[in-house]
Amino acid sequence: MQPAEEPLSRGKWRFFKEAISGTEQDFTKGSLTRGIALLAIPTVLEMTMESTFGVVDAFWVARLGANAIAAVGLTESLVILIFSIALGLSMAATATVARRIGEKDREGASIAAVQTIGCGILVAIVTGIAGSHFAPLLLAWMNATPEVIRGGSRYTAIVLGGNVSIMLLFLINGVFRGAGDAAIAMRTLWLANLINMALDPCFIYGFLGFPKLGVVGAAVATTTGRSIGVLYQLFVLFSGRSRVAVARKHLRVHWGVLQRLLRVGGVAMLQYFISVASWVSLTRINASFGSAAAAGYTLAIRIILFAILPSWGISSAAATLVGQNLGAKQPERSARAVWLAGAYNTAFLTVVGFLLFLFAPTFIALFTADSSVAAIGVACLRFISVGYPFYAWGMIMEQAFNGAGDTVTPTWMNLFCYWMLQIPLGWWLAESAGMGPRGVYLATPVAESVLAVVAVVLFRRGKWKQVKI
Secondary structure (H helix, E strand, O other): OOOOHHHHHHHHHHHHHHHHHOOOOOOOOOOHHHHHHHHHHHHHHHHHHHHHHHHHHHHHHHOOOHHHHHHHHHHHHHHHHHHHHHHHHHHHHHHHHHHHHHOOOHHHHHHHHHHHHHHHHHHHHHHHHHHHHOHHHHHHHOOOOHHHHHHHHHHHHHHHHOHHHHHHHHHHHHHHHHOOOHHHHHHHHHHHHHHHHHHHHHHHHOHHHOOOOOHHHHHHHHHHHHHHHHHHHHHHHHHOOOOOOOOHHHOOOOHHHHHHHHHHHHHHHHHHHHHHHHHHHHHHHHHOOOHHHHHHHHHHHHHHHHHHOOHHHHHHHHHHHHHHHHHOOOHHHHHHHHHHHHHHHHHHHHHHHHHHHHOHHHHHHOOOOOHHHHHHHHHHHHHHHOOHHHHHHHHHHHHHHHHOOOOHHHHHHHHHHHHHHHHHHHHHHHHHOOOOHHHHHHHHHHHHHHHHHHHHHHHHHOHHHHOOO
16 A cells, blocks of 8 residues: 555645646636645746846856956846836736736737837837946946946946846736746746856856856846847747737737826836835945945845745735736635735745844855955845845735736835835934944835835725726
């Protein structure tokens, strides 16, 4: 007789394979826990790969010294501003496509996807040209030292100039997630980042006959990997291999759909811009304390993202379930999905925060032996990890609002918690209170905790259930 646990083990393995294979599912009925898991597992794997890439990238670049690390970190802060546009449009695409899928209107979902991609291409062209041309000035604006500007300007120019790959990667994955095709979004990012990770040491250090480009090689590897990922996304869309299939008849402007997308996406862009502008402001304050502070902060943020990005899988699942169930006229089922997702996310991030706080020196030591850089990195990890249980609820609630198409509420929350609280508090603690970089790090858990409490209160009021998109 076979052991009793074997069937259970096989059942879990079959469920895992079902999640990552992307089988057809109706998320407007059945178990919510099962729905969250089916959507979250591929997104968790997707985000784990994204964050793994960030850590691997930091590992290779760290060998080039503090100035190279600082150049990468400051450039990423600038790229985050572009992310705010991509994430805003992506959130509008996710909410709109999810609503259409919930209404069983796949034609409407395809039309929305094309309008979103067109907007993304136009924005990427404009920002790419400007970012590439003004790279040295942008680094100087970020308080980079002259050495960082001299060594990192080409890296910044390539990354910003090739941001069409960043834009479309986020936008099209937003379409896939809204449709419930989280597995396709996962495969896209795995493909892009595996190529990225393979090319990093080749282009940075000249391995296997590749040109030795130093920190510029990291930019070339990143842009190449992401571009190949976008080509795969377009292949899936136009070959009809996802729930959202794009055909030639969809390749035209639908003004009504475009107007609704821009209305939701425009506010979402502002929402994310407020958030990332706050982060950029804190980065600038931190960078004013020198290259060691900038490098330590960069390494810590890489580790933090590695730990926290998988929880975006649960948040993304909540957004999709909210949108599809609102489309199916089941708002209470949407609410139950959010509370379940919040509980799971809190359990996960509480454990992660504890481990980061406890083993911060060990994690930082994997990347640098520079004691001044390490001290900053450890302090950053410990200050920020304290707020992880609150981050968990804040992430879920913001994505729930966005999934419902209510991008206005989280925008006001971000404006208050980040611009009116986090930035002034970070500056005051760092400069006036004499805490230096540690003041910047302390401001983060304070602001995020306030945001989580406000978000839960507003979500319970239920106004998001009446939003029309």
